[in-house]
Amino acid sequence: MVFAASSLSESFAELGAAFERSHPGVEVQFSFAGSGDLVAQIIDGAPADVFAAADTDDMTTLTDAGGADGPPRIAARNTFSIIVERGNPRNIDSLADLARSDILVVLCADSVPCGRGAAAVLERAGVSVAPKSFEDKVKGVVLKVVSGEADAGIVYTTDVLAAADRADGVEIPAEFNQSNEYPIVATIDARNSGGARQFIDFVSSDEGQQILTTYGFLQP
């Protein structure tokens, strides 16, 4: 049972399938949600064997609460991008465009890594945005933009890639951007700690890293 940040949805699903192929008899189940939501569930006793967060803050919450079995490993890194509707009809080219009054922006809530990261990026760029909604997970922002409800949002670069034909992305310059580290750890109450460790090893292995890279993640 793997609890993983929602930005890991596609890549980890494939990782899980590959893991099951090379470890017959083991079944991997996933629960994808905002990292903050997941860590709250684990602390409350949810039956996770592995936890993969989208930044170190939420992982620290778990380790501070004594819920981690050993030090976390960094599985991957991710950067941020602006996501816009397919075809970019509003002609959004930069972070500054997000502050335009005719643009409807949604961001992640700051209770999740994507929200905290987006806030840091915007601050670095000196842009002040008035979003219409704070979504509880990054896929929520993706959905709002893909469905045309919002004009733009700030998500992970991997999310823009995952939404390939349904949305477009606008790059954020490196001087404003930040990279989030994705820590992964086995939980102390894991029912299958052997399996948990094997899965984490698999994620760090060449094959695992290969899969993550094809989804747009950066090496740890």
Add this chain to the structure above:
Amino acid sequence: MNRRPPLAAVVLASIATAFFALPLVGLLWRAPWSQAGHYLTDDTTLTALRLSLWSSAWAAALSTLFGVPLAWLLARVAFRGRTLVRALCTLGMVLPPVVGGVALFFALGRRGLVGQWLDRWFDVQLPFTTAGVVIAQTFVAMPFLVVSVESGLRQLDVRFEDAAVTLGASQWYTFRRVTLPAIRPALTAGVALAWARALGEFGATITFAGNFPGTTQTLPLAVYIARESSPEQSIVLALLLVAISFIVLMSLRDRWLTAGGTPSRPVRQ
């Protein structure tokens, strides 16, 4: 008259009560009592509380305004397709709230079936607004009122209404003085249920209206978001929600839940 209740009934009822009480006790047990005051007067809390009360009151009012005539039609008039209409109107009650929210999205969202015209012709957008919150809440709450009131109307002996009409009362007068008092328990329960359902609405709200403090972040949404960053605050918010609902339900006195009975005054000519 107070008969001795059968043991089996008492045992089962006790288990049911314990089942309902347990989560509440759990909340009370984990609540950060020493910091409760601080969290209760927090901006986030007060804003969410104000918004919740305001939007749920509106949702209850709209549910009553539109729900009572609907219930009356469903109960009193045998029109073609009545079963279908009834099923349609109570769908919101069995549909998972998030599904309801997604459906509202596709109907009333900026690119939605009706929503796109609202946007293009009237520059009206419903998602991300308080109006959107009220709509989401009304969608899930109204069915409760409709079901309750229709049930009450069906149990009412139509002969009282017929008698009133025969004696010269207008339809509206009959409704006001004969029907309404007789269905008072069903109507009261219906409004209370609709209101409580609206207050606790989460799935449809977060999917359709979004989450923004002051505009769309109702108390349930605040509980959910706070849970991730400040579990203590989320417990206090949750208890606040429970307390409000409790107070309203407690004030539903027993006598309101018994019928207004037969009209005691003769109908005027």
